[in-house]
Amino acid sequence: MTYRITGKSGEWELVCGLEVHCQIISESKVFSGASAAFGAAPNQHVAFLDAGFPGQLPVLNIKCVEQCIKTGMGLNAKINKHSVFDRKNYFYGDLPTGYQITQLFYPIVGEGYIEVETEDGKRKIGVERLHLEQDAGKSIHDMHPTYSYLDFNRTGVGLMEIVSKPDIRSPEEAGDYLRKLRAMVRYLGTCDGNMDEGSMRCDINVSVRLVGETEFRHRVEIKNVNSVKFVMQAIDLEAHRQVELYEAGESFPQETRLFDAASGETRSMRSKENALDYRYFPDPDLPPLELTDEYIENIRKNLPELPEAKRLRFIEQLGLPEYDAGILVADRDTAAYFEKAAQGQDAKKVANWVMGDLFAALNKDCLAITQSPVAPEQLGALVGLITQGVISGKIAKEVFEEMFKTGKNPDVIVKEKGLEQVSDTGAIEAMIAQILADNMDKVAEIHAGKDKLKGWFVGQIMKASQGKVNPGLANQLLDKKLAETKA
Amino acid sequence: MTDLTQHTLLELKQGLDKKEFSSVELTQAYLARMAEKRHLNAYITETPEKALQMAKESDERRAKGQVGLLEGLPLSVKDMFCTKGVKTTAASKILSNFIPPFESTTTQHLWDAGAVLLGKTNTDEFAMGSSTITSYYGPTLNPHDETKVAGGSSGGPACSVGAHLCAGATGTETGGSIRQPASFCRVAGYKPTYGRCSRYGVIAYASSLDVPGVLGHTVADCALMTQVMAGHDPKDSTSSHRPVEPYVQMLDKNITGLKIGLPKEYQELLPDNWEKALQFLKEQGAELVDVSLPHTEEAGMVYYIVSQGEATANLARYDGVRYGMRVDGATLDEMYMNTRMDGFGEEVRRRMILGTFFTSAKGYYDYFVPAQKMRALIKQDFDKAFEQVDVLFSPAVPIPPFTVEEARHGASKGRFNDTYLMPSCLTGLPAGCANNGLQVIGKMWDDALVLKVLDVVEMCK
Structure with missing residues (x-):
């Protein structure tokens, strides 16, 4: 205005x-x-x-x-x-x-x-x-x-x-x-x-x-x-x-x-x-x-990339939204951190992590981004684990907290704590079958057209698996098992 | 050699080389004479202990075969050059207790070449004057007529040479301050090209004009000292990278075919030896050419505006805060005023008031800028003249020295005192006068040629 x-x-x-x-x-x-x-x-x-x-x-x-x-x-x-x-x-x-x-x-x-x-x-x-x-x-x-x-x-x-x-x-x-x-x-x-x-x-x-x-x-x-x-x-x-x-x-x-x-x-x-x-x-x-x-030209040649040029590059080459790019380039160290972390990873996801959990954690402990206990490569690796389906986004938050506390690599933490997503479909199917069996009244309601209840079942699955099941996979297998109960 | 003090620098150099006497003996001879002639007031500070120590060290170096260009030669230094550990006052009350923690580049070159410091010589306060009567330490007398002034501002240096109180002297020139007293005291004086000798450690009067230089018994003496003092100095941004030429070796007395210009504006008043000198130069094979420097008259006014404007800023640092004298006051401004009112003499205060006016928001455009334009025209005069000739020749100061009383009543502000000197100051050209009062001005960086012609001019008694 x-x-x-x-x-x-x-x-x-x-x-x-x-x-x-x-x-x-x-x-x-x-x-x-x-x-x-x-x-x-x-x-x-x-x-x-x-x-x-x-x-x-x-x-x-x-x-x-x-x-x-x-x-x-x-x-x-x-x-x-x-x-x-x-x-x-x-x-x-x-x-x-x-x-x-x-x-x-x-x-x-x-x-x-x-x-x-x-x-x-x-x-x-x-x-x-x-x-x-x-x-x-x-x-x-x-x-x-x-x-x-x-x-x-x-x-x-x-x-x-x-x-x-x-x-x-x-x-x-x-x-x-x-x-x-x-x-x-x-x-x-x-x-x-x-x-x-x-x-x-x-x-x-x-x-x-x-x-x-x-x-x-x-x-x-x-x-x-x-x-x-x-x-x-x-x-x-x-x-x-x-x-x-x-x-x-x-x-x-x-x-x-x-x-x-x-x-x-x-x-x-x-x-x-x-x-x-x-x-x-x-x-x-x-x-x-x-x-x-x-x-003068020699100085121009050796000039580092300026914020505006970097912002445009983040938008055009890395596909970031304008808002994210603007925030990330505002500070030279933040931009450098982000670029390192985003190397070979989903840039938008990395941007979310930097601007979300990382900024919050740094702010809480009064640290500059150059003092971050989580190195940019480590944050990139964490995003990689999510993308590969090794851990869920929810588990990743827990892993990040641990990384921030200990400085350990995300894969190490996941192994130590046994946080890998359950990808053994057999085991998951057995778990779902048990849940459905315990709640046949709700299954019936779904068959009667109350689709919303599916979300409740996914929640039960996550609860039973302590969040280790990939939500996509859980949805997919739930549909399969529900279909079986119908037949 | 009976009286060691009655010789030129080059003669003494030979005597030392031939081991006819030691530097300690020579230094003792000068110290004795300095005591005898103290009433001339050539020196502000004598440094006998330091001199003897330096002489002793020089003799020791010589014994080991280490012989610098000025090895063992006792010199005086104008009190505008900062000398480490030796009081340096600029002949001002405001610096009357100032002992520099550093050495000026040019004097360092002298000591590195083996020279011995006899003391610091008198000058007009902050080199502002041409009679050495504005000095806080009183006037310097003319060694040839004690009722007259030695000239100035390098009156102390000129007297110290003329009265044989040193083998040679450093001086500084801003508006004629080497050549005028040299002329009054019948010694040789040389102002090198601006940028040839470093200004680092020389107390500034007007930075765009100040040139460290020398005074000696002969032009050849001046050539030797200049050769040692000159050279690039990374501590002075206006100092030149050009290599220094061997000035003494280049004094070959051969001026055959040289074109010598005679500026008509510099011939209004001529000394008795003028015609004889012209005849002599012709006999030496030089070609005399009439030239004109039309803006000569304006140089004086330009000099006052430029030098006073710059001086006002250069002297602002003497404020009683960090060094030098302080007169307390109830507020900071009062302390400034009390200190500067008491610390500076009348002439310095007068010039600073004028300089403040010349650089004020209005004065800058009314005076300072036009003065710089006129300065460019004066330079153009010389450029044109030097298209026709190699050097210019004229009297330095075509009037005899005046008395202290006359000086106090403004004699030094009269015509001819510096009329033929100012233009070459404003343009930074190399210029000198021989010990017979005749001057030679050359192109920028033609120091070797100017010294060579002066050396010939000096043969005409």
């Missing part, structure tokens, strides 16, 4: 754009040789450059360039062969050089898009640009009453800033944009996408306008919202706040606001009048970055 806010003066629509900062996965920082690893003790990964020492110079880490290009390809975007680094100047304790190296005028990646899916269908959200820049350090203000503490481990870690066009029209679209982007960078291994750890951070631009208006009204920026849920919440909240103000005939400033997850409100941070002049100019320490076609 199209997202609209109804007011006295009519229907309002949302105009929203996102600026997402993704911390680049790389061994070392973007311009210094210090480690870019997360989670070290404070100030353990700091080169002289990161601490802003005199005479220190930046040297570009080509790995970060490669990560930007990969991500640009994931955004279906133009890779710019010529890009330039600029200095963005401002004073703050956690910015040791007094400027951030970024790309304002000539970014490394140009226009692209991300396709989102909502109840209204698919839409392309334009991406304006992706540029490469450095992260700042961390200021810790609550360790001392009058001093701030500084941690420069993060200073100079590579960031990709991905700026969308103001194409987003609903909180749901914003949510899906972020999820798609996160899945993509994770697939490509360019960013771990963990919003709660701050390796993916989002600033939101929100404005509203009456449906039919073509111009944009002025916008409000909301900074650093750290989950997809909060982003959607913040957009909805801000859009309603703006509509209320317009409807009440009040004006509001073009400003930057902070989202407070605890109160679910946004509050003013600074207005446009106090906006900083960052005094951008090209960084004379770094020559322009010039890339060759050969270099």
